[in-house]
Amino acid sequence: MLAELPWALEAGLKAACVLAAFLTLPLALGQLEHKLMGHMQGRLGPMEAGPHGLGQLVADGIKFAQKEDVTPAAADRPVFRLAPAVALVPYLVALSAIPVAATWVAVDVPASLLLVLAVTSVGVIGTLMAGWGSGNKYSLLGGLRAGAQLVSYELPLVLAAASVAMAAGTLSLTGIVQEWSWWWLVWQAPAAAVFLAASVAELQRTPFDAPVADSEIVFGPLTEYTGLRFAFFLLAEYAGMVLMALLFTVLFLGGWRGPWDDAGGGVVGVLWTLLKATAVAVGFLWLRVAWPRVREDQLQRFAWLVLLPLALVQLAITGAGVVVLG
Amino acid sequence: MQVVLNWGRRYSLWVFNFGLACCAIEFISASMARHDFIRLGVIPFAPGPRQSDLMVVSGTVTDKMAPAIRRLYDQMPEPKYVISFGACSNSGGPYWDSYCVTKGVDQLIPVDVYVPGCPPRPEALLHGIVTLQEQIAAETPGQARSRSGSRYADRPVTAGEVTRDLVAPPAQD
Amino acid sequence: MSSRDVDVTLGAAGVGGLSTTEMVLNIGPQHPATHGVLRLRITADGERITAAEPVIGYMHRGAEKLFEVRDYRQIMVLANRHDWLSAFNNEVGVALTVEHLLEMEVPERATWARTLLCELGRVLNHLMFLGSYPHELGAITPMFYSFREREEIQAVMEEYSGGRMHFMATRVGGLLHDLPEGWLDRVDAAVSTVRSRLPDLTGLVLGNEILQGRTRGIGVLDLDTVLAYGVSGPIARASGLDVDLRRDEPYLAYGELFGEDGPGRVVTREAGDCYARLDVLVEQIQVSLDLVEACTARLRDLGPGPISSRLPKKLKVPAGEHYCASENPLGLNGYYLVSRGDTVPHRLKLRSASFNNVQVLREMLPGTVVADMVAILGSMFFVVGDIDK
Numbered sequence: 001m002l003a004e005l006p007w008a009l010e011a012g013l014k015a016a017c018v019l020a021a022f023l024t025l026p027l028a029l030g031q032l033e034h035k036l037m038g039h040m041q042g043r044l045g046p047m048e049a050g051p052h053g054l055g056q057l058v059a060d061g062i063k064f065a066q067k068e069d070v071t072p073a074a075a076d077r078p079v080f081r082l083a084p085a086v087a088l089v090p091y092l093v094a095l096s097a098i099p100v101a102a103t104w105v106a107v108d109v110p111a112s113l114l115l116v117l118a119v120t121s122v123g124v125i126g127t128l129m130a131g132w133g134s135g136n137k138y139s140l141l142g143g144l145r146a147g148a149q150l151v152s153y154e155l156p157l158v159l160a161a162a163s164v165a166m167a168a169g170t171l172s173l174t175g176i177v178q179e180w181s182w183w184w185l186v187w188q189a190p191a192a193a194v195f196l197a198a199s200v201a202e203l204q205r206t207p208f209d210a211p212v213a214d215s216e217i218v219f220g221p222l223t224e225y226t227g228l229r230f231a232f233f234l235l236a237e238y239a240g241m242v243l244m245a246l247l248f249t250v251l252f253l254g255g256w257r258g259p260w261d262d263a264g265g266g267v268v269g270v271l272w273t274l275l276k277a278t279a280v281a282v283g284f285l286w287l288r289v290a291w292p293r294v295r296e297d298q299l300q301r302f303a304w305l306v307l308l309p310l311a312l313v314q315l316a317i318t319g320a321g322v323v324v325l326g
Numbered sequence: 327m328q329v330v331l332n333w334g335r336r337y338s339l340w341v342f343n344f345g346l347a348c349c350a351i352e353f354i355s356a357s358m359a360r361h362d363f364i365r366l367g368v369i370p371f372a373p374g375p376r377q378s379d380l381m382v383v384s385g386t387v388t389d390k391m392a393p394a395i396r397r398l399y400d401q402m403p404e405p406k407y408v409i410s411f412g413a414c415s416n417s418g419g420p421y422w423d424s425y426c427v428t429k430g431v432d433q434l435i436p437v438d439v440y441v442p443g444c445p446p447r448p449e450a451l452l453h454g455i456v457t458l459q460e461q462i463a464a465e466t467p468g469q470a471r472s473r474s475g476s477r478y479a480d481r482p483v484t485a486g487e488v489t490r491d492l493v494a495p496p497a498q499d
Numbered sequence: 500m501s502s503r504d505v506d507v508t509l510g511a512a513g514v515g516g517l518s519t520t521e522m523v524l525n526i527g528p529q530h531p532a533t534h535g536v537l538r539l540r541i542t543a544d545g546e547r548i549t550a551a552e553p554v555i556g557y558m559h560r561g562a563e564k565l566f567e568v569r570d571y572r573q574i575m576v577l578a579n580r581h582d583w584l585s586a587f588n589n590e591v592g593v594a595l596t597v598e599h600l601l602e603m604e605v606p607e608r609a610t611w612a613r614t615l616l617c618e619l620g621r622v623l624n625h626l627m628f629l630g631s632y633p634h635e636l637g638a639i640t641p642m643f644y645s646f647r648e649r650e651e652i653q654a655v656m657e658e659y660s661g662g663r664m665h666f667m668a669t670r671v672g673g674l675l676h677d678l679p680e681g682w683l684d685r686v687d688a689a690v691s692t693v694r695s696r697l698p699d700l701t702g703l704v705l706g707n708e709i710l711q712g713r714t715r716g717i718g719v720l721d722l723d724t725v726l727a728y729g730v731s732g733p734i735a736r737a738s739g740l741d742v743d744l745r746r747d748e749p750y751l752a753y754g755e756l757f758g759e760d761g762p763g764r765v766v767t768r769e770a771g772d773c774y775a776r777l778d779v780l781v782e783q784i785q786v787s788l789d790l791v792e793a794c795t796a797r798l799r800d801l802g803p804g805p806i807s808s809r810l811p812k813k814l815k816v817p818a819g820e821h822y823c824a825s826e827n828p829l830g831l832n833g834y835y836l837v838s839r840g841d842t843v844p845h846r847l848k849l850r851s852a853s854f855n856n857v858q859v860l861r862e863m864l865p866g867t868v869v870a871d872m873v874a875i876l877g878s879m880f881f882v883v884g885d886i887d888k
Contacts, residue, residue, distance in 0.1 A: 067403045
């Protein structure tokens, strides 16, 4: 779409668009969470900040910017200070490789699936750094929980994504959507389930939120963070949800392709992507409202004894399917 | 600019509930569906003092608890606000003549709004929050906290300082 | 912080050639899980707890000492506040003790109305724990559902007494004032509303697979430990101890309610784990709602009549001593009153349920992981004021 512009201008514009999306989508999701959770619990959610409470997260942002920045005396200062950035930036990079419509992708690299998966797994280092650097026992416990959890869920996540990539015969996200057709919903259903469960665990959301379990270890790795640094972690969490919802849409729900108009370019495609991604994100939120959290060892058992075999079976099914159809 | 900054602080009060006694239950009631202070931008999901802006001390402050309260208050980042919720934390309440109860949390930390009652109704807390929000809206950012901070800076913090000595038994004749 | 000192040395000692130092973790006094200010000093090897010690006293307000300078009518203000989730049951216990020493007859209407309010108080208490326990396991929503029901019941309690939590409706010799016009109907309406909506809440809590996975077989408390530590109430009954003072040493109108054809029954479970404890609470709510309905029916039959006895201006209790125990929502609550014929008691000792129930944590926690610690702690259903008094 922007092919005719000079290279530098094009890159700048795309970067600006990605950054804008990166800053607004998580906020929109956070607001949705407030409201959705409120209504599911017989409340209204925030009402006073802005019309119908729409400004709640903006107010939060303004407030966080004014807060004192505390670095605990026992902290490992450079590690502690760097951790929020390490947690946040990978999601920004990953977001730029996600196609929201056939031609609407900031960076269309050939193996974009690989890039996204590789980059998102860097985020865990930020959490580990926060856990270690805070010099707090709860943080340490939380950081180690997070590390163990993210390592074991990375595998089913990648295997589920690999199944789709195998079916499509390409590692490019745009390529995957172009190859996608509706009956993949059935064919790749186990992979979709595995991916969804693993991504909830990657995001450390309920029911897999043991690393930040507030009734056990206060707030896990984030216990000591204040002000903007804490806000960055929150932003990373919601950006992660946006990213995972978009990735799920692209891999399993056919991205920008609607049931009628298969052209996929332009605004309609973007709307389809956002609609599907919102539905997935609402699923994430719903889990948080409805369920308690599982214990750390139950969570590991679930990853290794349920998700991993399921992902492997799916790979075999996909392989057979590709051979038969191919 | 000042209006925007104040607006942000006013409607984003992440609350840290220092739940000590009966009043903590009414505090929870106030956050529940019927009274619902989340409407006012008071977010009760702050897990610890580091992320919170508002500390609600609800319940009887005992001399044994006092150092912990002061410490958690010190751990909160500025700008921070305190609501003293209930007669006990205002003044000792029905335990005013007890040997082990601190007569009011304002001996330890500066309090912005006092909510009377034993325990106060959730509506009273809502009123307290609205009062606090009005105070915040009238503040000048950056200067606001100097009014009360210095009064408390030299107050005792550690358990050793706050805990009084054992009373000597009366001499036996 | 000692987490930095975790020394990992390759040596002969330790399993697998690694020796690690244990970490001492202070849970509390102000920690999201302790709903109050209980402090636990746990020694943990990684996430595995090797030793746990409850440190109590953060909520000690010296109530027993203050009783000694309060008039018998004033005592109830404090008695009602030590276990703030069973306020009415506490008041009644004090009143019963004093009335016994005075050898005072309480009007029948007052006895039935007290029973009714006690059972409503029990429902309020159990609903609170039914909301807060899942909250500790990470489920936020049940709390909102349980508070919706609590508000229903608090509304009728408030209509009678004027208080939402501390009712102060009991007087020595009866109750504060007569029941308001049409109040019994509103109680029945509230009870049927709560009863009809309760399945939503219990389905959300007990029916959840994750919650079952977190609580079944966790924190098993055997009967011997229960007896050794004097654990009582729903926790003891979940371990199979079939003791309920409402049936075994009836006070108020419980003798009739727990009699042959009465609606009362004692809820017990055998498993003794966290799930059983929660399950006992849920069923006790049902039983209490039945009892409330029986009480309203009886109060209607009784018709108008006195609800309190006349007291002298200066209430002096004759010298003597008396121990009276009642079945509070959290367990056995005892009052030992020593009077020297004064307007104030010489000594009023409280035997509170939570104090004993919490001591058993020292036995239960070692060997569990930190996450289970929260599950067990929450399932012991304690109120910190009841521990420290």
